[in-house]
Amino acid sequence: xxxxxxxxxxxxxxxxxxxxxxxxxxxxxxxxxxxxxxxxxxxxxxxxxxxxxxxxxxxxxxxxxxxxxxxxxxxxxxxxxxxxxxxxxxxxxxxxxxxxxxxxxxxxxxxxxxxxxxxxxxxxxxxxxxxxxxxxxxxxxxxxxxxxxxxxxxxxxxxxxxxxxxxxxxxxxxxxxxxxxxxxxxxxxxxxxxxxxxxxxxxxxxxxxxxxxxxxxxxxxxxxxxxxxxxxxxxxxxxxxxxxxxxxxxxxxxxxxxxxxxxxxxxxxxxxxxxxxxxxxxxxxxxxxxxxxxxxxxxxxxxxxxxxxxxxxxxxxxxxxxxxxxxxxxxxxxxxxxxxxxxxxxxxxxxxxxxxxxxxxxxxxxx
Amino acid sequence: xxxxxxxxxxxxxxxxxxxxxxxxxxxxxxxxxxxxxxxxxxxxxxxxxxxxxxxxxxxxxxxxxxxxxxxxxxxxxxxxxxxxxxxxxxxxxxxxxxxxxxxxxxxxxxxxxxxxxxxxxxxxxxxxxxxxxxxxxxxxxxxxxxxxxxxxxxxxxxxxxxxxxxxxxxxxxxxxxxxxxxxxxxxxxxxxxxxxxxxxxxxxxxxxxxxxxxxxxxxxxxxxxxxxxxxxxxxxxxxxxxxxxxxxxxxxxxxxxxxxxx
Numbered sequence: 001x002x003x004x005x006x007x008x009x010x011x012x013x014x015x016x017x018x019x020x021x022x023x024x025x026x027x028x029x030x031x032x033x034x035x036x037x038x039x040x041x042x043x044x045x046x047x048x049x050x051x052x053x054x055x056x057x058x059x060x061x062x063x064x065x066x067x068x069x070x071x072x073x074x075x076x077x078x079x080x081x082x083x084x085x086x087x088x089x090x091x092x093x094x095x096x097x098x099x100x101x102x103x104x105x106x107x108x109x110x111x112x113x114x115x116x117x118x119x120x121x122x123x124x125x126x127x128x129x130x131x132x133x134x135x136x137x138x139x140x141x142x143x144x145x146x147x148x149x150x151x152x153x154x155x156x157x158x159x160x161x162x163x164x165x166x167x168x169x170x171x172x173x174x175x176x177x178x179x180x181x182x183x184x185x186x187x188x189x190x191x192x193x194x195x196x197x198x199x200x201x202x203x204x205x206x207x208x209x210x211x212x213x214x215x216x217x218x219x220x221x222x223x224x225x226x227x228x229x230x231x232x233x234x235x236x237x238x239x240x241x242x243x244x245x246x247x248x249x250x251x252x253x254x255x256x257x258x259x260x261x262x263x264x265x266x267x268x269x270x271x272x273x274x275x276x277x278x279x280x281x282x283x284x285x286x287x288x289x290x291x292x293x294x295x296x297x298x299x300x301x302x303x304x305x306x307x308x309x310x311x312x313x314x315x316x317x318x319x320x321x322x323x324x325x326x327x328x329x330x331x332x333x334x335x336x337x338x339x340x341x342x343x344x345x346x347x348x349x350x351x352x353x354x355x356x357x358x359x360x361x362x363x364x365x366x367x
Numbered sequence: 368x369x370x371x372x373x374x375x376x377x378x379x380x381x382x383x384x385x386x387x388x389x390x391x392x393x394x395x396x397x398x399x400x401x402x403x404x405x406x407x408x409x410x411x412x413x414x415x416x417x418x419x420x421x422x423x424x425x426x427x428x429x430x431x432x433x434x435x436x437x438x439x440x441x442x443x444x445x446x447x448x449x450x451x452x453x454x455x456x457x458x459x460x461x462x463x464x465x466x467x468x469x470x471x472x473x474x475x476x477x478x479x480x481x482x483x484x485x486x487x488x489x490x491x492x493x494x495x496x497x498x499x500x501x502x503x504x505x506x507x508x509x510x511x512x513x514x515x516x517x518x519x520x521x522x523x524x525x526x527x528x529x530x531x532x533x534x535x536x537x538x539x540x541x542x543x544x545x546x547x548x549x550x551x552x553x554x555x556x557x558x559x560x561x562x563x564x565x566x567x568x569x570x571x572x573x574x575x576x577x578x579x580x581x582x583x584x585x586x587x588x589x590x591x592x593x594x595x596x597x598x599x600x601x602x603x604x605x606x607x608x609x610x611x612x613x614x615x616x617x618x619x620x621x622x623x624x625x626x627x628x629x
Contacts, residue, residue: 027582027610058500058507058508059507059508059511059512061584062585065583065610065612066391066392066394066461066611067394069610069611070393070545073612074398074545074615
């Protein structure tokens with residue numbers, strides 16, 4: 001025997017799991033169901049004939065008049081809007097509602113039906129989301145400002161460091177012309193080496209700052225001029241600055257390489273500098289540059305202790321510094337900048353490290 | 368980009384005199400759909416969206432410029448200049464009534480008559496002046512706007528407007544009209560409800576028709592009467608229509624009152 005209420009439309013309306021309100025075109029309440037009366041705490045007699053707005057909070061009233069009422073007239077429905085009613089006790093009754101307008105044949109409004117669902121929890125959740133968004137926005141902005149300032153500072157600093165360095169370099173050259181004793185020559189050679197190393201460090205710092213400031217590494221590609229002399233020069237300079245160390249170089253560049261030659265020079269300088277710092281001092285650093293298999297490949301290898309497993313994943317991160325004696329300690333930007341240069345050439349920089357050999361390989365497509 | 372594109376201006380009709388329709392807070396030029404057609408045979412009608420609403424160029428939104436109604440009035444003047452308007456009728460709903468009053472003073476001769484539907488020069492009570500709202504209630508509104516999602520997919524609106532012959536496209540969306548960028552809508556609400564244009568109305572000498580609804584909680588009768596007293600060359604018509612948007616709920620009554628005036 002089924003309960004008669006199952007098919008009772010009156011019961012379905014009055015005790016529906018949502019509130020129902022019917023409005024006349026003048027915005028006054030024509031009918032409400034029992035579910036709403038239970039939620040709001042008023043009697044039907046109290047509500048019928050009054051304006052729907054009378055039972056909304058002020059924000060709800062303004063929103064109803066400026067958004068909901070006009071949209072209902074224009075499109076005949078308005079779905080999923082938030083609306084806050086006020087209970088008999090004066091508390092908020094937060095709801096989500098859909099509305100439909102009943103129209104005559106000419107399109108005129110006859111009535112409006114609203115179905116409302118309580119949304120206290122949902123509203124609290126939305127409120128929390130909004131707050132979280134505001135906090136995140138504020139934090140992001142202050143982070144951005146701080147990092148911008150920091151990077152501008154680095155860029156200015158790098159620039160200002162170059163000027164005194166140029167003076168030292170010029171001074172050393174002038175002294176070198178008149179140097180007589182071996183000791184004088186040695187000191188001047190040391191000065192020049194230090195200037196070279198310092199200039200390399202500053203280049204890396206500037207590139208790093210520029211990359212972070214949004215400019216990225218810019219390339220001046222040129223395939224008409226040969227790359228090999230640039231590599232020669234860089235490696236010769238490194239030999240001069242590391243007396244007592246062997247750097248073996250092998251070239252097999254048969255076709256033009258469309259690259260930024262000074263950037264590739266910087267990459268080689270960074271990789272060889274790295275190999276000299278970390279490799280075994282009694283073994284040579286081996287450089288090989290070749291065009292093969294449609295690629296330009298440049299590898300730099302050294303012997304000595306392999307790179308610890310834990311360090312492998314972070315080698316190319318900025319400011320990553322391995323264990324090395326203090327005099328050779330750099331900023332930890334060399335490999336990072338080298339990787340950026342590789343990336344700018346649509347190439348890759350890979351590393352392999354075993355007890356026999358540690359090898360960095362740069363590859364870029366020949367076009 | 369000129370004001371015509373920026374403000375999504377639509378011009379219809381061939382009449383010698385122009386009639387400019389400006390929508391209020393919460394909607395776009397769609398709200399004139401039952402009123403504008405009544406004038407298209409006698410007037411050149413101009414409908415547009417304020418920047419941030421409807422099909423306007425959202426990229427043109429400039430916080431500074433639109434932090435007061437004067438910025439919106441400048442847009443109206445630019446539109447008027449590009450169209451070469453002179454002695455036109457300006458019809459403003461709600462906050463656009465004040466935008467029209469400002470524009471009429473910025474560009475003398477551009478507008479020969481003003482129609483204000485549900486105007487209020489100041490919504491917040493101030494001493495003896497009754498605006499209908501406290502400052503706290505306006506703050507409540509701004510917070511509330513955060514929890515209403517209307518317009519979150521604002522970029523969909525032009526697609527629908529571009530396909531008037533395929534209304535079924537509109538049915539797929541929850542609410543297809545009057546989409547606004549939520550952040551801009553909030554800023555516009557602040558500008559609208561915190562504005563005070565009482566002094567500007569006193570300086571206005573363009574013939575003005577005020578249409579006052581019954582039972583309008585946004586711009587109530589005492590506010591309409593204040594506007595009528597303050598603008599020296601104004602008349603007020605009390606409509607039977609209820610609510611704040613008679614141009615949608617009682618267009619015939621609005622059109623009839625406007626015809627008598629223009």
